[in-house]
Every structure is written in structure tokens, then in C-alpha cells.
Amino acid sequence: MIGASTPFFVCILGYIFFNTVYPWRVYATLVPIAGGAMISTYGEGNLSLFGFVLQLIATFSRGLKTVWQGYLLQGEEKLSSPNLLRYMAFDSAVILFVSAVLMEGSSFLSWMSSERPETYGFWYFALLLTVNPLSAYLANYTQFMLIQISNPLTFQVIGNTKGLINVICSIIVFRNEVTGIAALGYTITLLGVAWYTREQKRK
Numbered sequence: 001m002i003g004a005s006t007p008f009f010v011c012i013l014g015y016i017f018f019n020t021v022y023p024w025r026v027y028a029t030l031v032p033i034a035g036g037a038m039i040s041t042y043g044e045g046n047l048s049l050f051g052f053v054l055q056l057i058a059t060f061s062r063g064l065k066t067v068w069q070g071y072l073l074q075g076e077e078k079l080s081s082p083n084l085l086r087y088m089a090f091d092s093a094v095i096l097f098v099s100a101v102l103m104e105g106s107s108f109l110s111w112m113s114s115e116r117p118e119t120y121g122f123w124y125f126a127l128l129l130t131v132n133p134l135s136a137y138l139a140n141y142t143q144f145m146l147i148q149i150s151n152p153l154t155f156q157v158i159g160n161t162k163g164l165i166n167v168i169c170s171i172i173v174f175r176n177e178v179t180g181i182a183a184l185g186y187t188i189t190l191l192g193v194a195w196y197t198r199e200q201k202r203k
Contacts, residue, residue: 002052002055002056002059003055003058003059003062004033004034004037004038004041004160004163005034005038005059006034006059006062006063006066006156006159006160007030007033007034007153007156007157007160008030008034008063009059009060009062009063009064010063010066010067010152010153010156011027011030011153012063013063013064013067014067014070014152014153017067017068017071018067018071022153023199025199025202026153026196026199026200028195029192029193029195029196029199030157030192030196031192032188032189032191032192032195033157033160033189033192033193033196034160034192035188035192036184036185036186036187036188036189036190036191036192037160037163037185037186037189038185039181039182039184039185039188040163040167040181040182040183040184040185040186040189041182041185042181042185062156063156066147066152066155066156067152069084069143069144069147069152070147070151070152070155072084073144073147073148074147074148074151078148081141081144081145081148082141084144085137085140085141085144088140143155146158154196154200157193157196160189160193161189161190161193163186163189164186164189164190167182167186
């Protein structure tokens, strides 16, 4: 629910760092976009104060990252999407490797020494090690391309819309049930996105 407010953080941080201002109608469209997503998750979980703070920090950081990516991809000395990804890759790999060793090292060793046939375990791990980084590369490259051809705010608006697509897929594939209030929230979000698209074309 808190993550749905990321577009607001993008607007605030974009103005603070780069004096980015959108028409007031664009700001107005964010109310149903974020509000609908919040309504759709109402009552689905309990959140402690500590969890709320962590969610708020994560949402702020996501907005900050998106704003700076937009600046690097669209600024005066703009980077191409592959170059930005290349600069980020090494640092990200080091951070994730150290984190994985510290938090999941023992579990990984236990998995590798389990009773599975040795060749199966090795090739299964090799497949995961190939598919996972490739998927991450494609996801990040697509994200950077989207930010480059549009703007950071549009990227986060699409991120809110992704929840609706996930729900539709879960209904079709897994036959999941959706509550009335969740359906109302997603409908409001969809209408907000349509309004946002209209205002962006007008701008």
C-alpha cells in the first residue's frame, strides 16, 4: 500500500533536485492512480510501526533512484541505457554477492550437499545462474529504455499499473478470487492511468 505512493515521491524529489514541474492536471491524476492501488490492498495485512518505517524508506529510495536514473539518461551529458547498466552492474554484483554469502551461504552449501544426484544439482544451479542474471539484465535494460523515452514519473505510474496486470493473470492462471474492494481499487487505478495518459498527450 505504501509503495503505491512512489509517484508522489518522484514528483517531490524531481522538484527538489532538478526543479522538475508537471502541469497540475498531471499531479491530479496521481491521486486515483495511487489511491486506487492503496484501496485494493486495504485489510490484506498487518503492519507494525517498524515495518511502516522500512516501507517508507524503501519507497523513498525507489523514488530517488528513479529520479536520478532519469537525470542520467536524459540530462545534458546523457548516458545510453547499456552504459548506465554497465556502470551499475559491478557495484550491484559486489553488494549482492556479499549479502548472499552472509545471509544465505549456509543454506546454499546445504542445498549443494543434499541428496540430489550430483550432476543434477550442478546443472540445475548452472541453469539458474544463467537464466536469473539474463532476466535481470533484460528487466533493467527495459526499465532504462522506458525512462529514457518517457520520464521517471511515467515509469512509476506504469509500475502501479503492473499490479492490475498481475491480478488479471492470477485470476486467469490460478483462478484466484478478488474482493469487491480490491476490484474497486484496481478500477480506480486504471481510470487514473487513462487520465494520466490523456494529460501526457495533451502536454
